Amino acid sequence: MAKFIVVGERIHCISPVIREAFEKRDPEPILKRAKEQIEAGATYIDLNIGPAENDGEDLMKWGVKLIQENFDNIPLALDTANKAAIEAGISVYNRDKGKPIINSADAGDRLSYIDLAAHNDAIVFALCSAGAVPADADERMVFCQQMLEHGLTLGMEAEDLWFDPLFLVAKGMQEQAQHIMNATRMMNEMGLITTGGLSNISNGMPKEIRPIVDSFMLAMCMANGLSSIIANPCDRKLMETVKTCDMLLNNTMYADSYLEL
Amino acid sequence: MPFNQKPEKFAAKINTVTIGNGDKAIALGGESVLPLYTFDGPIDNAPKVGVEITDLGVEDIPGVKAYYEGCGSVADMAKKASEMEGADFVVLSLKGGDPNGEDKPTEDLVAIVKEVVAALGDYPLVVEGSGNVEKDNELLTKVSEACQGTNALIMSAKEENYKTVGASAGLAYGLNVGAESAVDINLAKQLNVITTKLGVNPEKIVMNIGNAAVGYGYEYVVSTMDRIRNAALSQNDDTLQMPIITPVSVDAWSVKESMASEEDMPEWGPAEERGIGMEIMGAAADLVSGSHAVILKHPQSVATIAKMIKELV
Structure with a gap:
């Protein structure tokens, strides 16, 4: 199997800090967080500009160019409900290191x-939900089947x-954790690529437990075949987990320094 | 149904390492395909063959002796070795420095290295230490100094002395560094990682992942090379994308199949032919498994393996 992919969510x-940087078009806080995440091992950087109803197109273009030009065209996930902003972002996106990701579709309103991904030759995150849990x-x-067929x-x-x-x-919907794992395994058995927003699982828990x-x-x-995750790569425990699982799944070769790579 | 060839494409590449200077320089690696898989993609740098000589002079093997006839010094031998049919580079082994053997002083060995460097000029040179970790600390530091500007490959940095060897050969004198492990893939990777962390440019590192004579645990060599090449290409593991150099002659000529005399083993035939056979079999298998360069000593083995490479790449 291929090496696990981390999409940095910061x-x-x-x-x-980020919201203010977006408003003022201040590159520094954005570049700082991009750099930290790339150094920590992120393969993709998620660029979440929120609903961005007013200046979404301009903001997304600015963000895409800013991050890609400073970090060797690192591939990005364009994260907003504003479709025009996503298309604007893709119009200036450099594909040298990988296709853009559209974050995200679901089986309901989104x-x-x-279609947006199909028309723009992009990857799309597809949430297995139609609104309700x-x-x-x-x-x-x-x-999953509905969206696969649609695509x-x-x-x-x-x-x-x-x-x-x-x-x-998990706090409140504990039984869902195993449904997530089971669904991941079924998708993996179908040969599909999987991802997810990890931090939801520990929402509302004390900071030291998360x-x-x-x-x-x-x-x-x-272990059930998950291919990628949207998470904070600056969480050291998390990256140790990724590297150790990758090693135990034989996706990477062991060496005594493997945690430092 | 017609045969539909599907080349195996990797988005990764073996590093290209250059040894020597100018027109005579050789390049190891650079390909994005499995060993000798020219049908999957180009191999711009064909595997290379090195000729080993030692500071102890000409060995008592008839074909080798005949080839170096008239050579009055190690430098003369080096010149002659560089002219051997099929040779791409010369390997000077300083095994006479081994404290458990002749224990030659470092100064004497460095003097020989200087003469060899002068005799070869831009021609690619690989220098092997005494094999003793402590002696090599000092010896290879001085050797590196003597080789400054030659773009030679210094062998070898091991787990125990990579800091001294890496710092002198790689950092102080800008030479290529051989990273030596003994048929242990995890250590091979670790050594590349720590040597790189030391500051040595990964494009100046060549791996010697160890070897064995055919029939003496050789299958572990094959599996180690296989896994290294797979990790380098299919996992794009940049800590394993260094080209591989394999000393074949040492193991090939030190097993009973090549050493037992014809008097003792009449049914085995002439000893020299057996030694050549062991060298050729070992080198051919190494090249198929992933070596970018092999080190041999008999003129007949060198010519045969060079011909094999020419026919395949």
Whole structure:
């Protein structure tokens, strides 16, 4: 299997620093977070500009160019509900190191984000949900099939649809963790690429517990064939988990210094 | 159904390492395909053959002796070795420095290295230490100084002395560094990692992952090379993308199949022919498994392996 992929989630408009940087078009905070994540091992950088209803197109173009020009055209996930902003971002996107990712589609109101990916030769994160919380793994698989067929009908390759089994908070919905793992395994058995927003799992838990829960959840999902994750690569425990699982799954060659690579 | 060839493509590449200077320089590696898989993609730098000589002078093997006839010094031998049919580079082994053998002083060996460097000029040179870790600390530091400007390959940095050898050959004198492990893939990778961390340019590192004579655990050599090449190409592991050099002659000529005399083993035939056979079999298998360069000593083995490479690449 291929080496696990980490999509760095730290350039997110929920962060006050980032939001202010977006508003003022101040490169420094964005570049700082991009650099930290790349050095920590992120393969893709997520660029979340939020709803960005006013100046989304201009902002996304600025962000895409800023990060790619400073970091050797690192591939990006373009994260917003504003479709015009995604297309604007793709119009200035450099594909040398990989296709852009559209973050994200689902099987409900956001199904048309798959069309957006098909028309722009992009990868798309496809959330296995139609709005409500899916009951179990089987329901997730129904949404997965629907989106897969939709994408294939539009001429997409299956490998450009990265299915997210929908990571949900464990505190309150504990039974969902195993449904997520089961769905991941089923998708993996179909040869599909999978991803997910890891930190949802530990939402609402004390700060010192979150990295532990995140890491164990990730390890259990990787054992079930998870291909990638949207997470904070600056979380050391998390990256140790990724590197160790990659080694134990024989995706990377062991050496005594493997955690430092 | 017609045969539809599907080349195996990798988005990764073996590093290119240059040894020697100018027109005579050789390049190892640079390809994105499995060993000798020219049908999958180009191999711009064909594997190379090195001729080993030692500071102890000409060995008592008839064909070798005949070839170096008239050579009055190690430098003369080096010149002659560089003219051998099929030779791409010369390997000077300083095994006479081994404290458990002749224990020659470092100064004497460095003097020989200087003469050889002068005799070869730009022609690619590989220098092997005494094999003793402590002696090599001092010896290879001085040897590196004597080789400054030659773009030679200095062998070898081992786990125990990579800091001294890497710092002198790689950092102080800008030479290529051989990273030696003994048929242990995890150590081979670790050595590349720590040598690179020391500051040595990864494009100046050549791996010697160890060897064995055919029939003496050789299958471990094959599996180690296989896994290295797979990790380098299919996992794009840049800590294993260094080209591989394999000393074949040492093992090939030190097993009973090549050493037992014809008097003792009449049914085995002439000893020299057996030694040549062991060298050729070992080198051919190494090249198929992933070596970018092999080190041999008999003129007949050198010519045969060079011809094999020419026919395949």
